[in-house]
Amino acid sequence: MYSETKRNFKIKKDAVILAIESSCDETAAAVVKGGRDILSSEIISSASEHVRFGGVVPEIASRAHTSAISLVVEKAIKSADLTLKDIDAVAVTYGSGLLGALLVGVSYAKTLAYCLSVPLIAVSHIRGHLAAGYTVDKELTPPFIGLLASGGHTAIIRVTSFDGYEILGGTLDDAVGEAFDKVARIIGLAYPGGPNVERLAKEGKNVIPLPKMLKGEGGYNFSYSGLKTAVINYVHKKEQAKEEYSRADVAASFQSAALDILAEKAIEACGEYSLETLTVGGGVAANGYLREKLIRACRERGIKLVLPPKPLCTDNAAMIGAEGYIQYLKGNFADMDLNAEARIKEVGERS
Ligand code: KG4
Ligand code: ZN
Numbered sequence: 001m002y003s004e005t006k007r008n009f010k011i012k013k014d015a016v017i018l019a020i021e022s023s024c025d026e027t028a029a030a031v032v033k034g035g036r037d038i039l040s041s042e043i044i045s046s047a048s049e050h051v052r053f054g055g056v057v058p059e060i061a062s063r064a065h066t067s068a069i070s071l072v073v074e075k076a077i078k079s080a081d082l083t084l085k086d087i088d089a090v091a092v093t094y095g096s097g098l099l100g101a102l103l104v105g106v107s108y109a110k111t112l113a114y115c116l117s118v119p120l121i122a123v124s125h126i127r128g129h130l131a132a133g134y135t136v137d138k139e140l141t142p143p144f145i146g147l148l149a150s151g152g153h154t155a156i157i158r159v160t161s162f163d164g165y166e167i168l169g170g171t172l173d174d175a176v177g178e179a180f181d182k183v184a185r186i187i188g189l190a191y192p193g194g195p196n197v198e199r200l201a202k203e204g205k206n207v208i209p210l211p212k213m214l215k216g217e218g219g220y221n222f223s224y225s226g227l228k229t230a231v232i233n234y235v236h237k238k239e240q241a242k243e244e245y246s247r248a249d250v251a252a253s254f255q256s257a258a259l260d261i262l263a264e265k266a267i268e269a270c271g272e273y274s275l276e277t278l279t280v281g282g283g284v285a286a287n288g289y290l291r292e293k294l295i296r297a298c299r300e301r302g303i304k305l306v307l308p309p310k311p312l313c314t315d316n317a318a319m320i321g322a323e324g325y326i327q328y329l330k331g332n333f334a335d336m337d338l339n340a341e342a343r344i345k346e347v348g349e350r351s
Helices: 002-008 047-053 058-079 099-116 125-136 176-186 193-201 225-240 247-272 288-301 318-329
Strands: 016-021 026-033 037-045 089-095 120-124 144-149 154-161 164-170 277-281 304-306
Touching (some): 016 058, 016 099, 016 318, 026 318, 037 058, 037 318, 058 099, 089 099, 089 125, 089 318, 099 120, 120 125, 120 318, 125 144, 125 277, 125 318, 144 247, 154 247, 176 193, 176 225, 176 247, 193 247, 193 288, 225 247, 247 277, 277 288, 288 304
Parallel strands (some): 016 089, 089 120, 144 277, 277 304
Antiparallel strands (some): 026 037, 144 154, 154 164
């Protein structure tokens, strides 16, 4: 059976990995060679189907994955100019994420790996975000500091080896992306909240005093629930008093309060651990304000910033291929009984 054959897999340094990601509302497939070269990266998003519900509807996401997965894999193979015979391994996100959504990717990947007689690699979504930097800077090698900022995770991580890390701090309550999504709703912006808050913030000013979470305290930990509550209170007070207020100023003030601290703490960690490289991952790392801030701060401190382009910060399968390759080299293959997990106890999650 499969688990016997898997012992015989020969490890190739320039292995071509087909990676699949379906943890939320993006059905993604990518072909990555040697863990660093993205030969293709395709995404079919169901985001527009969720807009009228104000957030991702798991059942709709699962159905969308089911209808998109064959097509997205086909596109990835085709745009890499390869055929299925060229694939050395199949990597797939098995968690954390929406269970039904993950199951579509996991079932597809298992079937493919079995039919092609190649190893199946189970990848953590969050480790995938952390690995995006390897595809951007071919020389990127641990140790370095990783800043993780997504819809479910916020953390400052000391990456000690390709497969080892220490979490220096994480969120104590909401993740930063979650705070963006909630604030978006409060000020009447549609899903997806993060990019819409960023857009509106460009028209406003950072003039509303909001709490800076755990600034100078709490080591590298973050708390976003106080900030979110402060925004809710501000908006409610204005509305109850029937006073005019600028939604753009709320967006700009929230964005600065939420992101200044992330950049500051990431830079501080580089200093404390004498590490000269910082990389970022997760949807919030696509935010232009944060990117500018990191670029400036890293330039001033002489820190090398590995900043993945926006499509590699938000959910994609290329990052799953990069992390899959690390597990591939270790021979860390999954069995055919691999199951999806809604929540892997992982880096930077609220406890
Ligand atoms: O990494 P990701 O695509 O999915 C998760 O793993 O969670 O991150 C999604 C999160 C959402 O909360 C979204 O609002 C936020 O990233 N996001 C942004 C931006 N683009 C996505 N937040 C702020 N500014 C953005 N431009
Ligand atoms: Zn993600």
